Every structure is written in structure tokens, then in C-alpha cells.
Amino acid sequence: MSQVQSVERTLSILESLAKFPEGLSVTQLAKEMDLAKSTTHRLLNTLSTKGYVEKNEHSGHYQLGIQCLVIASSLLNNLDIRKVAKESLQKLAETSGEVVHLCVCDSNEAVYIDKVESEHTLRMYSQIGRRAYMHCTGVGKALLSGFTEQEVNQLVEEKGLPKFTETTITEQDKLQKELNTIREKGFAIDEQEHESGIRCIAAPVFDHDGMVVAAISIAGPADRVTKERVNGELAKEIVIQSKTISKKLGYMK
Known part of the structure; x- marks a missing residue:
């Protein structure tokens, strides 16, 4: 032998x-x-x-x-989520033509830790290192889908649910229903809830223990990132890549 x-x-x-x-x-x-x-x-x-x-x-x-x-x-324990997710972020940017983000939760806030720019010029809130409320962003709600009801209560008590646009969710019972829908579908939608004119779709990333450790998103102008695209091709692509990243982190489901 x-x-x-x-x-x-x-x-x-x-x-x-x-x-x-x-x-x-x-x-x-x-x-x-x-x-x-x-x-x-x-x-x-x-x-x-x-x-x-x-x-x-x-x-x-x-x-x-x-x-x-x-x-x-x-x-x-030594996997760098940015390195693990890099290839998937690039693929999402190429297939969607829009800006793509990778975020994690820190102190009940969504923190942007990586970004692939759109092929189009786009001014928006996100930049690496910036923080955002979780109840009104796609990545934030995707991260929140991994929270227990008690953890959501704590977040609301600590941060509140401030209104940014006419579509921002500002009631806790509506937020909880939204999180249940995200868990069922596997993705979250920011329906211009943080920035008027910007629509976003996001999906949670799971680690080997089945915990939500990050979220990825595709964002762009509402006239380009239409509801049809979000619920069709973009939903399909982002779920595929979120599963790909999760698998690399040891998630087996």
C-alpha cells in the first residue's frame, strides 16, 4: 500500500x-x-x-x-466571515448589478463589514464600519430573525423603533410578524424602510451551531430593484449564496 x-x-x-x-x-x-x-x-x-x-x-x-x-x-473558530463570504458577495454583485453588503450584529446594531460596489453609481447610507438600526434595514431584519422573542424585546427597549420613512416598521407586533415571515421564506426585504427610494433584499448566514452570525444583502434604487426582481431572481440568488456561505461555516441543514 x-x-x-x-x-x-x-x-x-x-x-x-x-x-x-x-x-x-x-x-x-x-x-x-x-x-x-x-x-x-x-x-x-x-x-x-x-x-x-x-x-x-x-x-x-x-x-x-x-x-x-x-x-x-x-x-x-478561526474562519474569517469576510474571507468565507467574499466569493459569494462577488457573484451576487455580478448577477444583480447592484451593491452587495455583508453585515454582523454588534450591540444590537447592524454593522457593515464588507461591501461590493454596484456597476452603477449609487449614493446610499452604507459604508464599511458604519452602523444601522436593525428594525428598518434588510440586513438588520435578517440578523433579527435569529433573535429570541426576549432578545427582540430587549432591543426594542434599548433602541426603540424610530421612524425613518413612511414604510418603517414602528410597532413591535408588526416587527415580530415580519421576523416570522423572514424565518419561513429565508430572506428579508427592506421596502424603502430606511432610505426612501432604496429597496433591499437580505438573507441570514448561519454558523455550525445553527446561529445567525451575519447577513448578506443586495440593494439599489427602487426603480431598478423592483418588487418583481426582489421576489423573483434576487430572492433566489441571495438564498443560494447565503446557504453557500453557511455551509462553508459548517451549517449542515
Whole structure:
């Protein structure tokens, strides 16, 4: 067995065990990988010694070991959301022709941490490092969709729901209904709620624990970012890219 083949088989064992949380016996794993039982057993012994695989003494099945979690946690904890999201932001900007944002929540405010400019000249509120209210922006509402009812109550108490335009949501019960809709559809719409003449669609980004850790958005003039576009092509594209980024962060749903 060559060294490369050995590594490949070892990784295949880990990938196979990842598909079966309840574990597999040596015989089952050998059949799954189309390997000799003796070869499979030898590789499992090496992985067990290093902590990447452990044997359940009751069932006799082999399962992923704690060392896999240590490696995964180290990777996930060191992921830079901006680097992870960069390719998706570029794709959204190219397909939509509009400005694209990446935001996170900090102190109950949406903070713009990355931006890809539109192919058109567009003056709007957003710039990297700037903060915005969450109840009246697409990214803010996408982030809020990950809040519990108690957390939303705290935000309203702390920040209030100030009115910016005629379409700003200023009542908490309406905001809560809006968040329920966002959770169902997978995206949020800013119907000129923060800036008159600017329409936005946003979607939440999830981490490996299923927590909303960021939001991405597409924004532009209401006459170009029409309701038809928002509920059609743009909704489809932004949901695809939010899922892509979430998957890179370890979200498995």
C-alpha cells in the first residue's frame, strides 16, 4: 500500500463514519469502503490511537473520536466571515448589478463589514464600519430573525423603533410578524424602510451551531430593484449564496 493510498483510505474511513453517527462495525466499514477487513482494522487502530476514532464497547461499532471535534472547532473558530463570504458577495454583485453588503450584529446594531460596489453609481447610507438600526434595514431584519422573542424585546427597549420613512416598521407586533415571515421564506426585504427610494433584499448566514452570525444583502434604487426582481431572481440568488456561505461555516441543514 503506497503512502498516498493509505492516506486516502484513512480519510475515506473518517468520511464514511461521519455519515453514520451511530457508528459502524469493522465488517460494515470494510464493505462500505470495499476493503479487506484486515486492512480496515489496521487503519482503524491507527486512528483510534490518535483519537480520531473511538470504539463503542457496548455495540462494538467505531465512531468519530473527540480529536475530530478538536480539529473542526479550531477551523470553525478561526474562519474569517469576510474571507468565507467574499466569493459569494462577488457573484451576487455580478448577477444583480447592484451593491452587495455583508453585515454582523454588534450591540444590537447592524454593522457593515464588507461591501461590493454596484456597476452603477449609487449614493446610499452604507459604508464599511458604519452602523444601522436593525428594525428598518434588510440586513438588520435578517440578523433579527435569529433573535429570541426576549432578545427582540430587549432591543426594542434599548433602541426603540424610530421612524425613518413612511414604510418603517414602528410597532413591535408588526416587527415580530415580519421576523416570522423572514424565518419561513429565508430572506428579508427592506421596502424603502430606511432610505426612501432604496429597496433591499437580505438573507441570514448561519454558523455550525445553527446561529445567525451575519447577513448578506443586495440593494439599489427602487426603480431598478423592483418588487418583481426582489421576489423573483434576487430572492433566489441571495438564498443560494447565503446557504453557500453557511455551509462553508459548517451549517449542515
